[in-house]
Amino acid sequence: MATSLLKTQLNMFHRHHNHLACFSNGASAGNSVPISQKRRSRSFPVVSMAATPAQTSLEKSALSSKNTGLPIMVNACTGKMGKAVINAAEAAGLNVVPVSFGCEEESGQTFQIGEKEFLVHGPSDRESALASVLDQYPNLIVVDYTIPNAVNGNAELYCKVGVPFVMGTTGGDRDLLHKTVLDSNIYAVISPQMGKQVVAFLAAMEIMAEQFPGAFSGYSLQVLESHQASKVDASGTAKAVISCFNKLGVSFDMDQIKLIRDPRQQLEMVGVPEEHLSGHAFHMYHLTSPDDTVTFEFQHNVCGRSIYAEGTVDAVLFLAKKIETKDHKRLYNMIDVLREGNMR
Numbered sequence: 001m002a003t004s005l006l007k008t009q010l011n012m013f014h015r016h017h018n019h020l021a022c023f024s025n026g027a028s029a030g031n032s033v034p035i036s037q038k039r040r041s042r043s044f045p046v047v048s049m050a051a052t053p054a055q056t057s058l059e060k061s062a063l064s065s066k067n068t069g070l071p072i073m074v075n076a077c078t079g080k081m082g083k084a085v086i087n088a089a090e091a092a093g094l095n096v097v098p099v100s101f102g103c104e105e106e107s108g109q110t111f112q113i114g115e116k117e118f119l120v121h122g123p124s125d126r127e128s129a130l131a132s133v134l135d136q137y138p139n140l141i142v143v144d145y146t147i148p149n150a151v152n153g154n155a156e157l158y159c160k161v162g163v164p165f166v167m168g169t170t171g172g173d174r175d176l177l178h179k180t181v182l183d184s185n186i187y188a189v190i191s192p193q194m195g196k197q198v199v200a201f202l203a204a205m206e207i208m209a210e211q212f213p214g215a216f217s218g219y220s221l222q223v224l225e226s227h228q229a230s231k232v233d234a235s236g237t238a239k240a241v242i243s244c245f246n247k248l249g250v251s252f253d254m255d256q257i258k259l260i261r262d263p264r265q266q267l268e269m270v271g272v273p274e275e276h277l278s279g280h281a282f283h284m285y286h287l288t289s290p291d292d293t294v295t296f297e298f299q300h301n302v303c304g305r306s307i308y309a310e311g312t313v314d315a316v317l318f319l320a321k322k323i324e325t326k327d328h329k330r331l332y333n334m335i336d337v338l339r340e341g342n343m344r
Helices: 002-019 051-064 080-091 123-136 148-161 174-184 196-211 236-247 263-270 306-324 334-340
Strands: 071-075 099-101 110-113 116-121 141-144 165-167 188-190 220-227 258-260 280-288 295-303
Touching: 071 080, 071 099, 080 306, 099 123, 116 123, 123 148, 141 148, 141 306, 148 165, 148 174, 165 306, 174 188, 188 306, 188 334, 196 236, 196 295, 196 306, 196 334, 220 236, 220 263, 236 280, 258 263, 263 280, 306 334
Parallel strands: 071 141, 099 116, 141 165, 165 188, 220 258
Antiparallel strands: 110 116, 220 280, 280 295
């Protein structure tokens, strides 16, 4: 029966996905190509590993950039989310500093993203690079879309250097992450989900769980989530929704989430549009009563990354306002951003 039910659910995904909210990231951000690869005919090195070129890049940005808005530094700028945030931030009038953190293999390379060349620093010189950028841009805010196992180390670094940050990266030790921020007194927005509309749905779930505890006692739950193959961990959004269902009386462990990462299954079973296999988030939560006579289904499907990039820009603007007004609170999430209103 479980297999039959799962097939039915997947068919419903396929049949109805065109009628669900589908967000695309508009114009393509394009692929980041190392400048050094595009200029092979040059006989001298394009990038030096020394600190001087980084400073030169910052000075050039400060002097020649037409964008005089709030400065932000987007770490993992070569990733799909990094590029989406850079595009959204520049469209909103923010000044994206052309420096970023990356993996060791990218260290010392420059990458063309949009109209700027970004110098990427590897793990070994992150602290000095960040301190240099902060010195050049005292009101800097960092945006982090790196990888799960870098979450805690990056947060510790931001707090040590003293730079506020917006973190949309999932994974890591979340309790330790929050403690790190609170102990440091640094301003930060931390949320595994930056899509404003999805966060509003999560907020509604939390309200229902708080006001009607046990309302779904005895119900069984099946959770299916499909993301691009590069996403290695279970969705933080799914975990948050499941926590609400737990409070509503449903027994369900996080390891019961059915993760769909195979592109063929995503196309044929889930119904993900082919052009969004590399960037999507399809979630379904299926509840069944003890006697199998009642079912409830919650579903949200997102194509592309613009919903998260736009929410990230709102979080940056929100955080800048809190810093400017010296708000007593330091650690925020996207629900705080939504409650503030005044979003674009």
